[in-house]
Amino acid sequence: MFYVMYGMDFLLTLLLLIFAWIAGSGAGKLAFRKREKARRKAWMLAISAGIALFLVVCRILWAAAIWQSFGPRFAIDRLIDSLPPVVVPAIAVLAFTVPRLRAVLRQTAEGRFDRPNAAAPALVVPVQSLALGAAAGLYLVFFPPAPPYWGTGLVMAVLVLAGTVLLHLKQTGRVRKLGGEAVETAVGAMRRRHSLASAGLALAGIVALGVWWTAAESTSRLPERLNMGSHGSVDYGGGPVVAHGSGHAGHGGSTAAAAASVRTVSVADLTGPQSGTPDRRFTLTARKQTIRKADGRTEEGWSFNGQIPGPELRVAQGDLVEVVLVNEDVDQGVTVHWHGLDVPNAEDGVAGLTQDAVLPGQTHTYRFVAEQTGSFWYHSHQQSSEQVHRGLFGPLTVVPKDAPPDVRDIAVVSHDWAVADGSDRQEVKPGTPVRLRVTNPSSYPERFTLTGTPFRVAAIDGTDVNEPSELTDSLLLLAGGGRYDLVFAMPDRPVALRASYRDRPVVVLSPDGSGQAPEAPAVTTDFDPASYGKSAETPFGADSKFDRAFTLVFDSHPFSFYDGTFNDGFTINGKLFPHTPTLLVRENELIKTTFVNRSYMDHPMHLHGHHMLVLSKNGKPVTGSPWWTDTLNVAPGETYEVAFRTDNPGIWMDHCHNLIHAAAGMTMHLAYEGVTTPFEVGSATVNRPE
Ligand SMILES: [Cu+2]
CATH class of the missing domain: 2.60.40.420 (Cupredoxins -  blue copper proteins)
Structure with a gap:
């Protein structure tokens, strides 16, 4: 829906520029046409300007539709920044261009051609100004303005106004030429000037682009420190x-x-x-590791303790946890961030903010009390876009002190490398309560389905859902970095968890450990956390x-x-x-x-x-x-x-x-x-x- 709305807005903006440009160019040349061509050209101008005016109306209506569908924040910039530069010229076209163009059409029907009228700035300039405004609109698609929008609106208005003044000066000059010289001489001179001006403009455009590129490239550089x-x-x-x-x-x-x-x-x-004997102590050793992917190719990965994902760190609520990070040979350095666990700031593991990256041969010790229960995960927060992708992450689970012992509690960190060899098959006795802690460590939202049993989403991002209702055939969209806990009683048939990016299920649970995964649901309904469970x-x-x-x-x-x-x-x-x-x-x-x-x-x-x-x-x-x-x-x-x-x-x-x-x-x-x-x-x- 959003793509359609914004895509259509872009298309209207582009079409408006094309037709306004055709009209503006035609308007400038109209007075210099041969008498026999003038009528056809005047009609072409009338049609292209008419389409441009229609597109201005479309853009206004479309902005209103966007406002209506997504709220004012999605359309307000159009109202302030990109519509005024086309709406004002469009009104001028209606007020000044249209009557004069009608006169030209009337006269040419009678075989007359009043060149000074056709060259009048009042006929020509509004159409050209509309083209300028349309160009401003297209620019704003690619360089969207930032709130509060008034500054950009002012700049756009000033630029279009200045351009309009220049076009007006140019057109007055043409009218003077037309009065003084024979038309043929004037046309010849005008053509030459026009070609020169076009070449000059193109050159200026290329130079401006080069200047922008160089300036944008250098100003975007981060400071050394x-x-x-x-x-x-x-x-x-x-x-x-x-x-x-x-x-x-x-x-x-x-x-x-x-x-x-x-x-x-x-x-x-x-x-x-900083003091006290930890209840749980872990060592995470980061090292290089060659990974064989599903297609047989190998790639350099980085692992914690030789595993991708890293080992599950499972602790109880209230535990004092101590984790020693050792970097064996990851050249860029590593850190560990406890995603979702609200630890004290110094333990948060962000390179350059709460600590320095741990270089090869170095160690760093994290100590915190696990105060929340739930499903979390840990990952490097040094060059995280590359390090998480290459494998420096793992599940972190905090169970309540009084957790029932008979629950089959499985952390599922679905990563395209980690599951390359196929589905994780596990044997679960029918009747066993199961909790799947599904984590999405990728950068993109992932869609999961669970088939073979009704289930509940018991927790979102580690926090329990109040009175979750039973779901079947639900499509669970999980944010990159987010977690859902799915709970159900194991039925006497297999259960499968699927992720939309893989052909094979991520996990298959069955009474004998080798059962066939049930088919993926043909029709699914979107799970919406905003209306799931009971308010509290x-x-x-x-x-x-x-x-x-x-x-x-x-x-x-x-x-x-x-x-x-x-x-x-x-x-x-x-x-x-x-x-x-x-x-x-x-x-x-x-x-x-x-x-x-x-x-x-x-x-x-x-x-x-x-x-x-x-x-x-x-x-x-x-x-x-x-x-x-x-x-x-x-x-x-x-x-x-x-x-x-x-x-x-x-x-x-x-x-x-x-x-x-x-x-x-x-x-x-x-x-x-x-x-x-x-x-x-x-x-x-x-x-x-x-
Ligand atoms: Cu983003």
Whole structure:
């Protein structure tokens, strides 16, 4: 639906430019046509201008339809930025061009041709101005404006106005020529000037493109060193101004924070318990590993403890967990991030923000208390777009202290490499309660089906669903980085979990361990967490008074540079990191964030260190169970409102978990007042978090 709506808008914009351009060019030449051709050319002008006017009306109606379908945030930029430059000239065409063109048509029908009338700027310039406005509209498709849109609107208006003035001057000059010379001489001279001007314009265009390319390429380069606490651009979300500094705790702290006499603390000091004997101790050793894929080819992968996915870390709620990360030979360095587990900031494992990447031969120790129960996963947050893809991830499960012992509890981390050899077949006695902890470690949303038994989605992103109802033939869309816990009692026949990207099931459970997987359902219904389960008390909700409200709008920038590389960028409020705003907060505030996806790809938004309560989806309140998430898939055309409490001080990543998007700048931070970091990213450091 969204693709159709935005695609059609693009098509209308393109067609408008084509017809307005044909009309504008025809209008400029009309007065210089041979008498016998004038009538036909005037008709062609009338038709192309008529189509262009019709397309302007279509664009207005289509913007209204987009507004109606997806909400004002999806159409407001059209209203402010791209429609005025065509609507105003279109009105001028109706007021000035149409009467004069009708006169030309009338006269030429009688065999007369009044050249000065046909050359009148009032006939010609409005049509050409419309073409300029249409060109501005097409530019805005590829370089979408950022909120609040007024600046871009003003620039577009000034540019089109300036262009119109120049066209007017040019046309007045032509009229003068037409008065002074014989038409044939005038036409000849005009043709020559026209060719020269066209060549000049084309050359200027190429030069401008070159200048833009060079400038965009060089300005997109990240600085050699960038402190992640420096916050070049900030957003207070309408709340009180928050003191923030320029990093380097321990070297005088932050000036702004000091000036406001706010106590500063370094992320490095926001650790888990440093003393006490751990209840569970693990060692994760990262090393290179050759992987044989399903098609027989081999590729260099990287593993934890020689496995892809890495070993499951299974702990009980309340355990003090100690994990020693050892990097044997992964040259880029590694870290471990505990995805979904809201650990203290220093234990969060983000290279360049909460620690330095652990280089070959080095170790790093993480210590935290597993306070939440549920399904989580761990992965490297150093060059994560490449390292997670190559295998540096694994499941992390926190079970309740009083977990029933008879449950068959299986962590399923579905990764295209890990399952290359076929389905995971397991024997489960009929009647056994089963919990499948399904994790999607890929960058893209994955669609799962479970066949052979009715089931319930017992938990989303590690948090229990309240009174989940029974499902059959449901299509479960799981965000990249997200988790669903599927529970059922094992029937006396096989059960299969399928992922849409694979032919063979990911997991087959059967009473004898060798059963045939049941057929995939022919028809499925989409599972919607927004209306699943029963509503229940939440610590805050849509009616709460929020201390700050942030709006994050995602746009496609198909022609953009990031760190010197030309690519398909996805911006947050028009910006790529490090120009994305840092969301600044104080401890113990209630925050509302609105995600608006106007781009053509899904963005699984992952906030570190906090769980977000989903308040509404596409303007409709969540009606089912309270829906807590740490990785929310925001599909094209979707708007979500989420809320969270600032109860975990630090500087936290808030980014798209399509790690390719994140690596191309779709990342930002949530920073608490007074928190600084001694760590840096940039080419002069070892740290590349994405
Ligand atoms: Cu994304």
